[in-house]
Amino acid sequence: MAAPGGGMEGAEEAEGFVLGRLEQEALKRRERLKALRQRTLQSKESGEPEPKIPREDEEEEPVKHREIKLRNYDPEDEELKKRKLPPAKPASVEDTVKEQLEAAKPEPIIDEVDLANLAPRKPDW
Numbered sequence: 001m002a003a004p005g006g007g008m009e010g011a012e013e014a015e016g017f018v019l020g021r022l023e024q025e026a027l028k029r030r031e032r033l034k035a036l037r038q039r040t041l042q043s044k045e046s047g048e049p050e051p052k053i054p055r056e057d058e059e060e061e062p063v064k065h066r067e068i069k070l071r072n073y074d075p076e077d078e079e080l081k082k083r084k085l086p087p088a089k090p091a092s093v094e095d096t097v098k099e100q101l102e103a104a105k106p107e108p109i110i111d112e113v114d115l116a117n118l119a120p121r122k123p124d125w
Contacts, residue, residue, distance in 0.1 A: 070084040
C-alpha cells in the first residue's frame with residue numbers, strides 16, 4: 001500500500017540517484033585505472049621512469065624540512081657546530097612567585113564584629 005502522496009516513489013528515485021552517481025564514479029575510476037595501466041606498460045617498454053602527475057583535486061605543496069636545532073648534542077662536524085644553540089639561561093621565577101603569594105592572601109571582609117550577630121539565637125526565636 002503506497003502513501004497518498006507517493007512517498008515510496010520518491011525514496012526509490014533518491015536511491016536510484018545515489019546508485020547512478022556511484023556507478024558514474026566507478027566508471028571514472030575504471031577509466032583512470034586503464035590509463036594508468038597503459039602508462040606503466042609504455043614506461044616499462046621504453047625503460048624511462050614515469051614522471052609523477054598530480055591528480056586534479058590535489059595540489060602539490062613544497063616539502064618543508066625543519067631546521068635541526070642542537071641543544072644537548074655537541075657535534076664534531078663544522079657545519080653542525082654552526083647549528084648548535086647557545087646554552088639556555090634559566091628564567092627568574094621570583095617575581096611570578098611573589099605575585100602568586102600576594103594574590104593568595106585573603107583580604108579581611110568584615111571590619112567590625114556585631115555582638116548581636118555573634119551570640120547564638122534562642123531556639124524559639
